Amino acid sequence: MFKKFKIPDATIGRLSMYSRYLSEADEKGITTVSSQDIAQATGVTPAQVRKDLAYFGEFGTRGVGYNSRELYTYIMKILGLDKRWSIAIVGAGNLGRALSKYKGFQQRGFDIVCIFDNDPKKIGKKLANINIYPLDQLEEKVKELKIDLGIIAVPASAAQEVADMLVGAGIRGIINFAPINVTVKENIILRRVDLAAQLEYLTYYLEETR
Amino acid sequence: MFKKFKIPDATIGRLSMYSRYLSEADEKGITTVSSQDIAQATGVTPAQVRKDLAYFGEFGTRGVGYNSRELYTYIMKILGLDKRWSIAIVGAGNLGRALSKYKGFQQRGFDIVCIFDNDPKKIGKKLANINIYPLDQLEEKVKELKIDLGIIAVPASAAQEVADMLVGAGIRGIINFAPINVTVKENIILRRVDLAAQLEYLTYYLEETR
DNA sequence: TAGATTGTTAATCGATTAACAATC
DNA sequence: TAGATTGTTAATCGATTAACAATC
Numbered sequence: 001m002f003k004k005f006k007i008p009d010a011t012i013g014r015l016s017m018y019s020r021y022l023s024e025a026d027e028k029g030i031t032t033v034s035s036q037d038i039a040q041a042t043g044v045t046p047a048q049v050r051k052d053l054a055y056f057g058e059f060g061t062r063g064v065g066y067n068s069r070e071l072y073t074y075i076m077k078i079l080g081l082d083k084r085w086s087i088a089i090v091g092a093g094n095l096g097r098a099l100s101k102y103k104g105f106q107q108r109g110f111d112i113v114c115i116f117d118n119d120p121k122k123i124g125k126k127l128a129n130i131n132i133y134p135l136d137q138l139e140e141k142v143k144e145l146k147i148d149l150g151i152i153a154v155p156a157s158a159a160q161e162v163a164d165m166l167v168g169a170g171i172r173g174i175i176n177f178a179p180i181n182v183t184v185k186e187n188i189i190l191r192r193v194d195l196a197a198q199l200e201y202l203t204y205y206l207e208e209t210r
Numbered sequence: 211m212f213k214k215f216k217i218p219d220a221t222i223g224r225l226s227m228y229s230r231y232l233s234e235a236d237e238k239g240i241t242t243v244s245s246q247d248i249a250q251a252t253g254v255t256p257a258q259v260r261k262d263l264a265y266f267g268e269f270g271t272r273g274v275g276y277n278s279r280e281l282y283t284y285i286m287k288i289l290g291l292d293k294r295w296s297i298a299i300v301g302a303g304n305l306g307r308a309l310s311k312y313k314g315f316q317q318r319g320f321d322i323v324c325i326f327d328n329d330p331k332k333i334g335k336k337l338a339n340i341n342i343y344p345l346d347q348l349e350e351k352v353k354e355l356k357i358d359l360g361i362i363a364v365p366a367s368a369a370q371e372v373a374d375m376l377v378g379a380g381i382r383g384i385i386n387f388a389p390i391n392v393t394v395k396e397n398i399i400l401r402r403v404d405l406a407a408q409l410e411y412l413t414y415y416l417e418e419t420r
Numbered sequence: 421t422a423g424a425t426t427g428t429t430a431a432t433c434g435a436t437t438a439a440c441a442a443t444c
Numbered sequence: 445t446a447g448a449t450t451g452t453t454a455a456t457c458g459a460t461t462a463a464c465a466a467t468c
Binding site: 183208 | 407408415
Binding site: 244245246256260261263264268269270271272273274275276 | 423424425426427428
């Protein structure tokens with residue numbers, strides 16, 4: 001698409017929020033929204049909204065605003081969400097199991113198509129109708145099922161190894177839920193989500209007043 | 211503690227990473243680490259490490275480095291993790307259930323002490339030995355069990371209402387997993403974690419090359 | 421002492437906000 | 445036309461990186 005220059009990571013996250021608001025507005029029959037409306041709903045400033053959108057083109061009409069449905073469609077396309085994506089989860093522990101059932105992914109165009117784990121008690125079983133395969137079938141299944149993205153939900157000690165396997169199988173986008181820094185070769189997109197660290201952000205601020 | 215001036219949010223997240231590396235190093239018997247070592251393990255620059263630490267004091271020895279265990283203890287104190295914190299999860303759906311069982315919280319000093327939900331089929335049951343109570347007992351239980359933090363794991367449509375209830379019950383730190391912007395009064399610490407948006411970050415970058 | 425590494429200041433880089441001309 | 449709101453430029457703010465004196 002129109003990625004002419006470097007766009008702030010934070011912008012990408014905000015586009016997700018904007019798109020959710022826009023689909024909601026569209027469903028409610030609100031055809032036109034202003035940067036002010038979007039800003040209010042998503043907790044940012046109107047200038048921020050306009051700036052974020054300006055990176056990708058001109059989507060509005062001066063004096064009027066944006067067409068909700070149109071802008072929604074544009075943003076979804078920018079995010080690559082005009083098509084569905086297939087995902088593999090590695091690790092069938094608590095977190096892996098929860099993510100495999102999480103409705104929020106389906107709604108945004110993500111299909112969890114298989115799960116990998118090394119526990120013989122889990123292999124061959126199904127989870128929310130998704131097959132659990134052993135790790136040594138990872139490459140094979142990734143190719144067979146045309147999996148696009150990988151989610152690492154194994155303990156920290158196994159995370160790097162799993163990342164290597166995913167990359168080796170040809171996967172180019174990974175979310176790592178293990179609380180450890182994992183490295184991958186260039187041009188692989190890796191994102192770390194540390195759930196405990198989110199709570200620690202809260203305790204950092206509350207610590208002195210408890 | 212020593213919060214003399216505004217500290218970047220990103221610094222707090224990095225402190226979490228540093229502390230994990232330091233405890234690992236200490237366990238391995240590595241008594242002294244350099245900013246270089248910490249940086250390499252956590253994927254940042256040595257200058258960044260030193261800068262982050264400098265916000266809070268002088269913890270190292272020039273020409274030598276940092277004592278792993280000592281620095282670990284300092285950072286854990288900065289993050290407020292020198293004591294345990296009690297957490298309530300609101301929403302006993304897939305995500306809420308997974309979070310209630312997630313081992314990663316326990317390890318960092320967080321105790322999930324109760325779950326709230328409005329589904330009569332769930333109320334009164336236990337989940338990983340944690341009681342599920344109806345939402346209308348939220349305030350009562352929060353006070354009785356001295357709950358510090360709340361996790362919102364309900365659908366977007368209920369998130370604001372739940373946030374209001376948590377704040378009304380005296381909770382001052384909230385993680386919101388619902389994909390919607392929730393507002394709370396000043397001096398309540400709120401953090402939003404949007405799992406689908408994490409995947410969308412990947413697809414944004416991969417979209418053009420798929 | 422020479423080598424190593426911190427703590428801190430200054431320089432750079434990047435992102436957000438403010439302001440306003442363009443234009444519906 | 446007058447009022448509203450975008451798109452864009454310039455100003456501001458904040459965070460990261462580089463450099464180096466201090467010091468073990």
